[in-house]
Amino acid sequence: QQPVQSPQAVILREGEDAVINCSSSKALYSVHWYRQKHGEAPVFLMILLKGGEQKGHEKISASFNEKKQQSSLYLTASQLSYSGTYFCGTGDTDKLIFGTGTRLQVFP
Amino acid sequence: GAGVSQSPSNKVTEKGKDVELRCDPISGHTALYWYRQSLGQGLEFLIYFQGNSAPDKSGLPSDRFSAERTGGSVSTLTIQRTQQEDSAVYLCASRRTVGELFFGEGSRLTVL
Structure with a gap:
C-alpha cells in the first residue's frame, strides 16, 4: 500500500524550515527518502532502519517512529538547491513503494 | 558501468x-526495480527482481506489460500493443540486496 505524504506542496523563502511527513497503514521496517529535481532521476538522501532513529545529511534530517508508522523529513535553513519533489519509500524487506510525493519550491 | 544505464532515452511509437x-x-x-512516472506524478512500482528469486510482478498494470532479467544483470521491460495511457517515463533502479537505490535517467515513452 502506498504511503501518504503531507503536505503535497510547500513554498519557502531561502532560510526557512520545512517538515515533510510520510505515513503508512502497514508496519514499517525501514524508510527511505529521495529528492527528484525536475527532469532528473530521484537521488537518495537517507535511509532509516530503526524506530525512533534520526539521521542527518547536512541541514536535512529525518526521524522514524515505528509505532506510529510515520517518518518525517526536516529541512533546516532551506537553500535554493533544496527545490524538488521529495519521496519517501517504504516496504518489507525487499519491495520499495514510494509515497505520493511532496513538491518543495524555495525562492530567494 | 559507473551507474544504471537505460536505453532508449526517448521512444516515440x-x-x-x-x-x-x-x-x-x-x-x-x-x-533491480522498474517504476513508471507519468507527467507530474509519483513513482509507480511495476516489478522487482532479486537475484535468482521469482520476480515480484505485483505492480504490472496489465498483461501487456512484462519484464525479464537475463543472467542476473540486464533487464528488459516489454510493453505490447501500446496505448496512449502508457506514455510516461520508465525508471529503472538497482541496489545491493538492501540499502540505497540508484536510479537510471529513465526512458521517456510517448505513444501517439
Whole structure:
C-alpha cells in the first residue's frame, strides 16, 4: 500500500524550515527518502532502519517512529538547491513503494 | 558501468506497437526495480527482481506489460500493443540486496 505524504506542496523563502511527513497503514521496517529535481532521476538522501532513529545529511534530517508508522523529513535553513519533489519509500524487506510525493519550491 | 544505464532515452511509437526498454544495472547489484512516472506524478512500482528469486510482478498494470532479467544483470521491460495511457517515463533502479537505490535517467515513452 502506498504511503501518504503531507503536505503535497510547500513554498519557502531561502532560510526557512520545512517538515515533510510520510505515513503508512502497514508496519514499517525501514524508510527511505529521495529528492527528484525536475527532469532528473530521484537521488537518495537517507535511509532509516530503526524506530525512533534520526539521521542527518547536512541541514536535512529525518526521524522514524515505528509505532506510529510515520517518518518525517526536516529541512533546516532551506537553500535554493533544496527545490524538488521529495519521496519517501517504504516496504518489507525487499519491495520499495514510494509515497505520493511532496513538491518543495524555495525562492530567494 | 559507473551507474544504471537505460536505453532508449526517448521512444516515440504508434498506438498498438510493441516497445522494449532496456536497463543495465550497476555491476554487483542483485536487486533491480522498474517504476513508471507519468507527467507530474509519483513513482509507480511495476516489478522487482532479486537475484535468482521469482520476480515480484505485483505492480504490472496489465498483461501487456512484462519484464525479464537475463543472467542476473540486464533487464528488459516489454510493453505490447501500446496505448496512449502508457506514455510516461520508465525508471529503472538497482541496489545491493538492501540499502540505497540508484536510479537510471529513465526512458521517456510517448505513444501517439
